[in-house]
Amino acid sequence: MVQTATKYFLIVVIGTTINVTAYVGLLDLQSSIHISHNLGTTSLSITYGCGLLLSLFVTPLLLCNLGAKWTLILGEFGFSVLTLANFYPGYATIIPGSIVGSMGESFVWAAGQLYIANLFLNRPVDNEHADANSNGEIPDLWFGRFFGILKTCVIWANLISYGVLYGFKSSSISNFTNGNYSNCASNFCYATTKHGSGSYIPHNRNSLYILLGVYLGLQLFSVGLHVFYLEPAERSAARIPNGTAVAPTSILNIISSSVKSTAYHLTSTDQILMTPIIFYYGFMISYSFSDFTRAFVSCTLGVEEVGLVMAVYGVFNAIMGFGAGKASHMCGLPIVYIVTCLFDIGNYVAQLLFRPEVATRYWVFAFAAMLGTSDGIWQTVISITEIGYFRDRLELAFAGVAFWQVLAMTVGFIMSGRVCLRIRIILLISTVVLGCFGYGITETKRRNSRKYLSEENERILAN
Template identity: 25%
Template sequence: MERSLKNILVLSFGFLLLFTAYWGLQTLQVGVILPFECLWDSKNSPSFSLNGGKSGEPEAPHARVSFLRYTLIPTSILLGLGAAPLWSAQGTYLTIMGNTHAEKRGKVRRDVVSQYFGIFFLIYQSSGVFGNLISSLVFGQTPAQGAIPEKQLLHCGASDCLMATASTNSTNRPSQELIYTLLGIYTGTGFLGILLTAVFLKPVRDTQQKSEGEKQASPFWSTLLSTVKLFRDKRLCLLVLLPLYSGFQQAFLAGDYTRSYITCALGIQFVGYVMICFSAVNALCSVLYGKLAQYTGRTALFALGALIHLSCITGLLLWKPHPRQLPLFFVFPGLWGAADAVWQTQNNALFGVLFEKNKEAAFASYRLWEALGFVIAFGYSMFLCVSVKLYVLLGVLSLAMAAYGTVEYLGSKKVARLLTEEQTKPAEEGVTKTKT
């Protein structure tokens, strides 16, 4: 097995084990996670940030199971502090590995990087499958709820204005024994993920930066300054809408869809099984898009993701959820996962390719804006009707696609100008020689 592929698999399975607990608990309890995005210098050894950032993750499940603010808020801060360097280093690591492999094999960099992100998200998104499956099996031992009254069903779906969380649609509270069993399983998988990456993940250096004469790591403030300076690039200013929308749409599915559609009309015991569908489709589409990108180009995939989400948003606005329509509760998360796979794989690949010389700063900015999308979406979650939130999603999606199209247009103009200059150079040189 090639060294690069081995490292990608180690990294991917490390994230799989670590986030099994995270995704399992997120669908059971929707809390506001405060993403304190710090800028982490991972130029010399991204694997150091990967292992260091994970240290705060396994502790999160124990505090998040409580609904008390004095445990949720500190744990959310700890989670955000750990997630910032973790995800920035992950994006940098995959990009460096993809570029290195492409240079050795004589392949196109963007295709290899896209393929590596596809492999990563195939395995990583499986954490949602296993996390929700574990919670569903453990909590499935609690008594089932009774039939949901028709009167309550009228307030489910897009018409939910914070009225759908009545006590009639909740299951009995799981026993303390089941709760501790679940937390024990999740904590074990988290520590296994840390151990796997700490032992087997090899650090890498950016050969391009090394060839440019960079011999030592830049200090933190240098990385911070480079991130700020990167906003002078108008492409980044336009592209920040993509991670912002990514945060919005993930928050809607994890918070509003699970509460106002699944829990309201079916009951909380179905949440885990429905979200398994989302994670499974997301994982399969991630690896599929990673391979398709070299044939279709990223623009076609972005258009596909936008079209799927546009259709889903329209459908959720019109749909009146009812227990008799059980397949539809799985169809929407499946389609949502197919579109989310575009945002996860292609967004990361796009930032890695366009800002190759400033990868750390670009990925730090990416995670900052994605986290901001989460904060805003969860922030207005308790104040707006679901229909209004869907219209907000529609507006942000439209703006993000328009901005992305502008970046692609500017890029194509630049390529055309360079080609024209290359073609005119030989002609001008020929005329000069003739005159002499």
């Protein structure tokens, strides 16, 4: 049977979606189910803090030498260990589990994107896709499809969470926190939230163990799928500053080449200008999965409703994952950047002005839909932008994206429960404005450069 790029595209995206489904479901609940002593956000801080170091020193090393397939599998295994640690929550289990789980955040996203990029850059494809790839370009639509499918994990994860936790909930228990909303939403401050535990901990602890068992089973299935059915994709030629391919023969040379290559890429002008928008995306994700779920959902509706609200987030996330690729293809990336930036600012202003009451609680679902929309757009367009700017060093480009996203999420989770939410939202507004400004400078500079080269070529031909 002829093996096609489409087949391996489906294997990698379905397996990754299944694994990340379990991870995202657990991520959404961490800040609520482990609210005591801020254990949940401490766990997330460790996961992303260690992931930051791995993204800087290990991810490019593995991508360039181990390949996208096995780097992806290693990261998925890390997510499984983190889920297992949550069966017996405590500092002795959660912290080691978070350290191992950091492999997932560092490896999965970069390896998945690199696999898709290499798949369609290097592999002969079906006649159906030949025209789109004949000039060596990756169609925007393929990354839109990749992220569109992958982002449905938020839907499945939270529907599973809602079904299990809400199904075990006693009908005599109200969904709402005794009408006390004074410390919820943008007024949330961990230090002043005294009525904490009742709204955040599932009333039936067995339901939590069942949920964790389902998540662990999904993760182990995805690891097996990729081990046995995913073929390694050809690698692009990652290069160090002197232009030679990375092919060291010793461990020290491997590490040295990896660090030099990563440092060279991260300090390039275009990557520096793109860094603020990448940082904003990670900062927004940490907000959505910790502060938003705790302050806007658990605090007002109860932890059992987190799954339902975040399923709404996932629906819009997945739709816009598909839509962003098409929008960038039809309208151009600059228009998508401008519109999404203004959309996000409007969302955050509305959250600052929101006053939680029983009559207005449905606004929580609207805020989740808007955050999901932003998530779906930003990840897709950032990946498309990186491919357009750094076609000759994709391993380093995606490792760099992973590094800044993980750094931003680490900062966000450290701030969660330690900085009042109003300040956090203001920082989000500032960061998205700075990020779009940086992209604008990069795009203007590159367009001027292309225009200059075009004029020079015309002048040479005229002579």
